[in-house]
Amino acid sequence: MGTSAVPDIVVGRLPLYLRALSQMEAEGKEITSSQELGERLGISSAQIRKDLSQFGEFGKQGTGYSIGYLTEQLKRILKVNQTWDVALIGVGDLGRAVANYAGFLDRGFRVVAIYDNDPRKIGLKVGPFQIRDAAKLVQDLRGQRIQVAMLAVPVAEAQSVTDRLVEGGVRAILCYAPTSISVPRLVRVQYIDPVLHLQRMTYYVP
Amino acid sequence: MGTSAVPDIVVGRLPLYLRALSQMEAEGKEITSSQELGERLGISSAQIRKDLSQFGEFGKQGTGYSIGYLTEQLKRILKVNQTWDVALIGVGDLGRAVANYAGFLDRGFRVVAIYDNDPRKIGLKVGPFQIRDAAKLVQDLRGQRIQVAMLAVPVAEAQSVTDRLVEGGVRAILCYAPTSISVPRLVRVQYIDPVLHLQRMTYYVP
DNA sequence: TAGATTGTTAATCGATTAACAATC
DNA sequence: TAGATTGTTAATCGATTAACAATC
Numbered sequence: 001m002g003t004s005a006v007p008d009i010v011v012g013r014l015p016l017y018l019r020a021l022s023q024m025e026a027e028g029k030e031i032t033s034s035q036e037l038g039e040r041l042g043i044s045s046a047q048i049r050k051d052l053s054q055f056g057e058f059g060k061q062g063t064g065y066s067i068g069y070l071t072e073q074l075k076r077i078l079k080v081n082q083t084w085d086v087a088l089i090g091v092g093d094l095g096r097a098v099a100n101y102a103g104f105l106d107r108g109f110r111v112v113a114i115y116d117n118d119p120r121k122i123g124l125k126v127g128p129f130q131i132r133d134a135a136k137l138v139q140d141l142r143g144q145r146i147q148v149a150m151l152a153v154p155v156a157e158a159q160s161v162t163d164r165l166v167e168g169g170v171r172a173i174l175c176y177a178p179t180s181i182s183v184p185r186l187v188r189v190q191y192i193d194p195v196l197h198l199q200r201m202t203y204y205v206p
Numbered sequence: 207m208g209t210s211a212v213p214d215i216v217v218g219r220l221p222l223y224l225r226a227l228s229q230m231e232a233e234g235k236e237i238t239s240s241q242e243l244g245e246r247l248g249i250s251s252a253q254i255r256k257d258l259s260q261f262g263e264f265g266k267q268g269t270g271y272s273i274g275y276l277t278e279q280l281k282r283i284l285k286v287n288q289t290w291d292v293a294l295i296g297v298g299d300l301g302r303a304v305a306n307y308a309g310f311l312d313r314g315f316r317v318v319a320i321y322d323n324d325p326r327k328i329g330l331k332v333g334p335f336q337i338r339d340a341a342k343l344v345q346d347l348r349g350q351r352i353q354v355a356m357l358a359v360p361v362a363e364a365q366s367v368t369d370r371l372v373e374g375g376v377r378a379i380l381c382y383a384p385t386s387i388s389v390p391r392l393v394r395v396q397y398i399d400p401v402l403h404l405q406r407m408t409y410y411v412p
Numbered sequence: 413t414a415g416a417t418t419g420t421t422a423a424t425c426g427a428t429t430a431a432c433a434a435t436c
Numbered sequence: 437t438a439g440a441t442t443g444t445t446a447a448t449c450g451a452t453t454a455a456c457a458a459t460c
Binding site for chain 3: 049058061062
């Protein structure tokens with residue numbers, strides 16, 4: 001859990017708040033309230049106020065929250081008031097889509113290099129990137145001080161690539177491979193497996 | 207929460223158990239225990255036993271769980287002992303990757319049709335699919351009794367397409383658009399937004 | 413001032429864990 | 437039988453909510 005006493009479940013909601021605030025800003029709004037934010041997200045206003053109070057006082061009684069100011073503060077707290085360089089490993093269909101995804105940049109992330117171990121792919125262009133040899137991964141990560149990686153390799157290779165990410169100094173891994181991976185305590189992992197979500201829903205479908 | 211008294215957080219872990227069991231089966235194992243399963247997943251053995259006990263008794267004291275039998279039971283509980291037809295709406299880079307993803311079929315899902323509203327895309331082939339006109343969505347969903355959909359359209363169109371999915375009788379939506387969507391109480395929604403996961407991790411990176 | 417909304421406390425609710433009898 | 441592991445109960449832990457004084 002890092003050094004912080006803030007529950008991880010609270011940290012996990014902050015990006016959601018940030019995303020909703022961005023949308024409000026795009027709609028031209030300048031002020032919001034815990035109630036309005038809560039309605040958009042299906043979360044109680046009390047929870048939003050409680051969550052935010054973990055980090056400071058960002059609102060005004062009687063008025064609510066300045067969208068611009070709260071956005072700025074949340075970005076600072078989540079450390080996305082900077083742009084993180086991200087490495088992408090595995091350039092299959094999914095990796096290709098991730099490499100071309102335009103939605104990272106304005107939310108704090110920038111893909112800077114993409115890797116594959118298939119000799120037929122190495123050197124090919126994908127969008128603005130040239131696919132690099134996965135054998136160069138560790139030295140690149142260290143050389144460019146890359147701390148964030150996205151993993152889009154087959155399940156069979158997920159753990160071995162993970163080990164090299166860790167060796168290269170990566171501290172946060174977004175794993176698209178449908179499997180659990182092991183990392184040292186200080187490395188964070190998040191998973192994306194669409195089938196888990198689908199299976200969770202069909203339980204409820206009559 | 208549907209009709210069931212089982213907490214949704216428990217339902218959400220069952221697909222994880224199922225996935226780990228499949229891997230064990232692939233490794234040639236036939237028996238496991240709540241402890242072994244828990245170690246793989248970073249979950250306590252007590253929690254696994256408690257979760258499973260919500261649905262019945264699947265193990266043997268002193269022995270553990272038959273991987274084959276427990277797999278079968280979890281598939282039945284999650285209703286993935288059948289194959290669900292899935293519609294995919296939005297054929298950008300991500301939609302293309304999802305359409306080509308081979309990992310759905312053996313886990314209970316099959317993409318049967320893909321849609322876009324861009325006249326330049328309609329009619330094009332993507333893998334085995336021909337992109338259909340999104341204007342045909344509602345009639346197709348009803349005609350084929352499709353209950354599950356994946357949404358890979360831009361944020362600006364997410365809500366309007368969602369409304370048509372609901373109109374067509376869809377009961378479960380996997381939303382790849384980075385926004386919250388509104389649905390009637392009986393329709394389930396799950397979200398995939400990689401940036402939310404990344405932002406949740408950078409909080410902890412020093 | 414009156415109305416609104418925050419930040420915070422205490423109460424409630426729900427989830428996780430520990431422990432153990434049952435039993436394979 | 438002895439050892440192992442389940443299913444379940446009670447205890448613990450943590451998260452959410454309700455309520456309200458403070459204050460804009």
